[in-house]
Amino acid sequence: MTERAPRIRVQRRPVHGVLLLDKPLGLSSNDALQKVKWLLRAEKAGHTGTLDPLASGVLPLCFGAATKFSQLQLEAPKAYEAVALLGTTTSTGDAEGQVLAQCAVDPAMLTPERLLAVQAQFTGPIRQVPPMHSALKKDGKALYEYARAGIAVEREARDVTIHALKLALTHTEQAQPAIKIVVTCSKGTYIRTLGEDIGQALGCGAHLTFLRRTDTGGIGVERCVTLEALQAMDEDARMACVHPVETLLAQHTAVTLDDDNAGRFLSGMRRRGPWPDAPAVAVFGARPRVLLGVGHVRGGELIPDRLLSPLEIQQILESSPRAERGTLEATTL
Structure with missing residues (x-):
């Protein structure tokens, strides 16, 4: 009787961002997500809508804070x-x-x-x-x-x-x-x-024999990485394939807040400013430039809709190059 090899326990870690996968044929979207989650050792993950196993192509995979905005890709044109x-x-x-x-x-x-x-x-x-x-x-x-x-x-x-x-x-x-x-x-x-x-x-009737998604919400297949290529990379190269959370917010109007207003916005408070009305706004802190969340502007008021947590922002800053880090951690967290 042969002994089973001991099961390797993966040490999970916080990963925040979006990996743009070129999903292969024959794999369900959830199976692809679980494989990439394991490769990145990510704690939390989700995808942005399913692709049939017989379909290949663009499948944005969301990790950590990015899962809060996955619905945006569900709504996007394809x-x-x-x-x-x-x-x-x-x-x-x-x-x-x-x-x-x-x-x-x-x-x-x-x-x-x-x-x-x-x-x-x-x-x-x-x-x-x-x-x-x-x-x-x-x-x-x-x-x-x-x-x-x-x-x-x-x-x-x-x-x-x-x-x-x-x-x-x-x-x-x-x-x-x-x-x-x-x-x-x-x-x-x-x-x-x-x-x-x-x-x-x-x-005469017809049925599909080939299906490939080439774009979702402005994210084209040319920006995607294959699962095969990802598996061949070392851990640092894999992490370099993880795009910032705001990749999902390309269609949003960008608003940048100073330290004081960033802290108040993060606590859920509305902010007043010279902004035109906008239904979808991506809100950033100024020092350093880091995503705080999304909201909308109505009548000169910036109204929070979905916010990153202080812990998520801290983890994003800690994973960024030290030169990009600034005072936001001290002033808003």
Whole structure:
């Protein structure tokens, strides 16, 4: 009987920031998060919305204080590239499902003019019926749980917006006709459903064989690191891949407060100043420049919405180069 090797206990530590992961195929978003959390030895982590195991691409992972702002990426517009195989529909809308129907595809019907017409049909505000194989909940249960039990649930169509759409005829490696889809869309858009609906509009049905998220909230895939590359790095190099918490707040108006006002803002007090009204503001301390939280400005008042804790700010300052540290710790903590 062989003895089991002793289990290595990972010493966790506070990590605050965002790691931009290029999620690989075949891995769930939560599995990817747990692997990166282990590699960074991070205490607290969360992701900004799931990607299907069969999808790759941009998946911002939040650590420590950044988890307070993960909802912002859930709300952000997304961009995808996908390929829909024509002539075959499946139970899941992608290659994982059982084939439901097949029909011949007439290439003569796939003219540039036809594709442009379908492209226009699905650009702008549209309505989608959520797929059964999704995490959307009905009576406290995810729809995919009903689907796995063979139960079909009534779903109401939802309003989503396709900001930009480009369709192009392509072919698979087996020379089967397919449609390449490049899309920018609002939150809540199901690309599998979009592929199915495009196939239906073309009169032959379709299902996705490829899906890659290329952007979320202005964070492009070119800024992301792969899990494979991260695993090959030493610990310092991995930590260098962790971006500041404010990476999630690029669309916010920046406001910087002096030491006295920073301390009061951190205690939840409103501050008065010469700021124009703004619905989303990222608030920083001046010495050193460190994120304090987010708020909004109304009628010359800066109103706190979500704040970092004094401990989180202290840990962020302690992990920064000493040259960047200043008096904020003494004056506001």
